Every structure is written in structure tokens, then in C-alpha cells.
Amino acid sequence: MRIVVDAMGGDHAPAAQVEGAVRAVQELPVEVILVGDEPSIIKQLEGKEFDRSKLFVIHTTEVISNNEPPLKAIREKKNSSMVVAANMLKNDQADAFVSAGSTGALLGAGTLLVGRIKGVERPALAPALPSDKGPWLLVDAGANVDCKPSHLLQFAIMGSIYMSEVMGIMEPRVALVNVGEEEKKGNELTKAVTPMLKAAPIHFTGNIEAREIPMGKADVIVCDGFVGNVILKLTEGLAQMFMGNLKNIFYRTPVTKLGALTVKKGLVDFKKKMDYTEYGGALLLGTRYPVIKAHGSSNAKAMFYAIKQANKFAEAKVTEKIAEEMKQSLKENTNAD
Template sequence: MGGDVGLKVTVPASIRFLKDHSDASLVLVGDSAALDAELTGIDPALRQRIRVQHASQVVDMDEAPQLALKNKKDSSMRVAINLVKSGEAQAAVSAGNTGALMATARFVLKTIPGIDRPAIAKLMPSVKGTTCMLDLGANVDSSPEQLLQFGIMGSELVSCLQQRSNPTVGLLNIGSEDIKGTESIKRAAELLRGSELNFYGNVEGNDVYKGTVDVVVCDGFVGNVALKSAEGLAYMIAAFLREELMRSWWTRLCALAAMPVLRHFKNRVDTRRYNGASFLGLRGIVVKSHGGTDELGFRYALEQAREEVRSNVIGHIADRVAHQLQNLKRSEAEAN
């Protein structure tokens, strides 16, 4: 039910997803009458792989997370996450209210032992491929210990999704030197350096897009601002380019001539291809689609969830965190 458009985006994307993956089946959660209407006329073979699960409530896009959690116990996102909890679904995907989705997921699914707080992770485009960045806004004021946990989670996500063994992890800072940043950041760097992660050291904002490391770890406030700044800049650049191309009949002609190139370029920087943020650290897979995306974007979010299921991201994170906790206990025992 979520997102700026709702079923007109999520249902067609779901149908296409089922066509692409013959082993997949979907539970569509929301207003059953509206869902059934949207599903009329589809191929019966596909319809068999769709179950409609009614939910009587919808969380508004600007509703306060705590209020949604308290008052909307039969919301589409709550019911969907309950299905993950009960094991009826292997992942939940939503284009709805991010804060409410996170609060609900955390409340229902709980965190993996050893993880204090979940984080939002996303694969960002880079000149070398992609960079996994987390946290993007689930937390503000993350502790050094939490930043280490984000490093472990991001590292496992990249290992699982991209079959990269021992990915490099960078800590987002305002300079590459060790003396830079807040006390909390300096302590996080020590913890990361002492861990079994492939810690690269400090990285800066531009390193995300340069692809300096595979994983960039940061506090959610900082990550959210960096993500949205970059989105804003990309939007501005696109607007300027469009304006220049449309300035006169002559520039329009130029644009026409350059169309194949521009189309290829546009495809390459298409944000829909990077849609799907992972809520990591929970005992279940939850993927958040951008609210403003379209059918193609939502499909990428579904693909993201499928990949996380297939590669058992949660199992890998749980194992790694348990291992890290054991190491910590051992070194504490040795110290005593």
C-alpha cells in the first residue's frame, strides 16, 4: 500500500517479478478489495503464486513512527512483518514510511544477538561499481561499538550479494588522518582496526563515489545527510542539463543528435537501479523501497530482498557477530 503512488506501482512490479522468477511466490498485504481489483485479468498461472492478505489499516507517509506502532496494529506493513516473524514469508518489502517501517520491524522481529540497533544500508553507485553505505538514518549519535557492528553487517552484506570475500571497510570521517573527527569516531576506528574486518581506515565523503572501499560506515545522521545531499545535487545537475538541451531549437537538435549517448548515460546514473535499502541487524529481512519510485525501481527492491534470502545474509551476520563476541570475551579473559 506504501509509496507515493501505491498499488499502481507495487502490483505491476510484483507481477513482473513473478514472471522473472518462476521459483518465487508473493503475499500482497493490504486492502484486499483494492488488491483483488488490481489483480483482475492477470495470467492464472501467476495468480496462483500470489496470496492476498488483508490488512485493514495503512500507515501514512508522514505518520510518527511511535504512533503508527501503537495505533496501527493491523497496518499493511505490520502484517507483512508479522509474516516474516512467523516464517510464512522470507522477506518483507515496503515503499512506505521509513521510520514507521523501521520501528515496526525492530519491535516485531527484534535484533540479532550482539547487535544493539539495526541500520539502513544501501548499495551506492561508484566509478568502480558499487559502495555499500550504512547507516543511512536509522540511528543518530551512534556509539563506537555500534559503528563496529555496522561494519560487520555491511561487510557480510557485500560478501553475500557480490561474492566479494573480505570486503574493505572504511570509516566516514572529515579527513583521512587518524587525528581527525570526534572522540567517538576515533574510538570506532580503534575498534574497527582491532576487529577481524578488512579495515581500510578513514575515508571521506567523496570516497563513496570513488569506490575507495567496499563498505562505508557512518552514523545515521551523517549518512542520511550525505545521501540526500547527493540526491539533491544529482537532481540539480539533471535539471541544468535538461534546461541547456531545451534552450533553443538548435540545442534541441543537438540533443536529438546526442540522444543515444544521453540515453545510455541516463540509464547508467538511473537511481531506480540502486533502489532497495536493507534494514540490517534484524532477525528477518526487510527491504525499503524509495517512496517515489516507479515499477522498475520497486522491482529492484524486490530483487534486493530475493538476493538477501538466497544468500542467507542474516545467517552470515549472526555467525560473524557471534564470532566477534566470542573473540571479545576471550581477549577480556586473557586481559584478566
């Protein structure tokens, strides 16, 4: 497998990107192409030991920032690390693509340059989030803030294929975010999509209220991108608030600091359970080849896990299986006409 990495995207680029890539070629059966400013990349590579036949550098001169209009940037910055990397994926020079750069620009590059799988109406952004019982997949986390029922149906199918093929979950439980458990509850969108989800080739377990989301009751949780963005960011914000308060409580006096020592292991384990950098990045589901959006604040470890995930994403042939499923459902719809 060959993974192309946008070396210039993210808060800690290119250092974190280069270090993550080096660890990837050391530990995983992958080759990595780093795309970005060659002198900066070479400088970061200095002194590092790795198999040079497995790591390549492609020089680019431009960078897309978080602050520019994403689609305009994609169109105009032809020699940016993101555009060049996306085109390499499209042109079969790599099997998967990882970037910690602008989410909007990556969505644009995924849709416009890499292209959609035939039949997929809207690619979705799908991060894995922590629960009491392990990670689950949120689809969509913000790529599509206004959704039609058919979009949500496709999110459910794509998420289910990923969780089964990559995570090895038999019959992933797919749930729909709603304001109540009863089938009749919901807004226009959830009411319209419910019968479609019931008829889809997935294990649909019905509605899930947001209160139940952290309990690990579903493997794939489906909602429109506005709601998904709220779920993603509120989880981050509340976790940060809790951890911050806990820290203050423990750092108050020498005695509390001593108390903290007794539970240190437990807290570290819990923090690790909540830390989703090890899950990799967010998937772009529905593009023709695998694209991974690493968190903007990714460190070297997070980049390594994102590359590892990209490798699994490509190895499990998820995009091919989504394409197969879409073809099937397009055929069924045509027959039904």
C-alpha cells in the same frame, strides 16, 4: 523463497507494488504475498497474466502514513499492512519483507516486531548508492542519528557480510567517513571507532573523505546516521540539480535540441549509472529476517528490483551469517572478560 510485500506503502501504492509483484512472480523463482486492501489489490491485478499459485493476497484494513508518529502507529494499527506483513515475516510465513512505506515505521516494525539479531545493538539502514565504478553500500543512512563506536563497528561488519555474500565481492573494502585521510583526524566518534575497525574481521581501508565517495574507492562506507542521511540526500539533491540544469541547457533552442540528439545515448547510459532504482531498496541490516525499504517514490520497476534484492538477501543467508559473526564476537568478548 516467499517475499511478503506491503502493498499499501509508498507514493504509488498499490499500483506499483502490485505490478512489481506480478513481474517478480513471472521472472523470479519467488512467491509473493501482497498485504493490503484486497479490493484495491484485486482491481490492480485485473487483466494481468501470471501464475496464480505464486501470488497471494492478505487483506488488511489500515494503512500507516508518513505523517504519523511511527512507533505509536506500529503499536496501535495492528491491522495495518506494515504490521501484518512484519508479523508474517516474524512468524516464518515469509522469508523476506519489502515495504515502500514510512521509513520510521518500517524501522520500528523491523526492530520491535521482526526483532534484532542477538548481539546487534542497533539495526542500520543501508542503501546502495552510485559511483563512477558501480554501487557501494552506505551504513547508516539515518536509522541512528546518535551513534556509539560499537554501533559503527557493527555497521561495518554487517555491511561487509552483505557485500560479500550478496554482491559477491571478495574482501569488500570498508571505509570510515572522515574529515581527512590521516588516521589522527576526526571527531570523538571516528577516533574511538578506528582501532575497533582495524581489529575487526573486515578489510578496513581507513578513512574516506567525502570528496572521494563518488569515485568508487570503497564497497562499504560507514558513518553515523546523521552524516549518512546528509550523504544520501545531498547526492540526490545535487544529481537532481545537475540533471535539471543540463535539461535546460539542451532544451534552449532548436539547435541545442539537435546537439542533444548526438549525445543522447551517452546521457541515457550515464543517467542509468546514476539511477539506483535498479539496485533495489535500502537494507535493514541487523533484523532477524531480511527487511528491504524501497524508496517512497518507487514505481513498478523499482518494486520489482526491491523484491529481487529481497530474494537474494534471503537466499544468501545474510541474516544467519550476521548472527554467526555476532555470536562469535560475543563469545570473544566474554572470553576476554
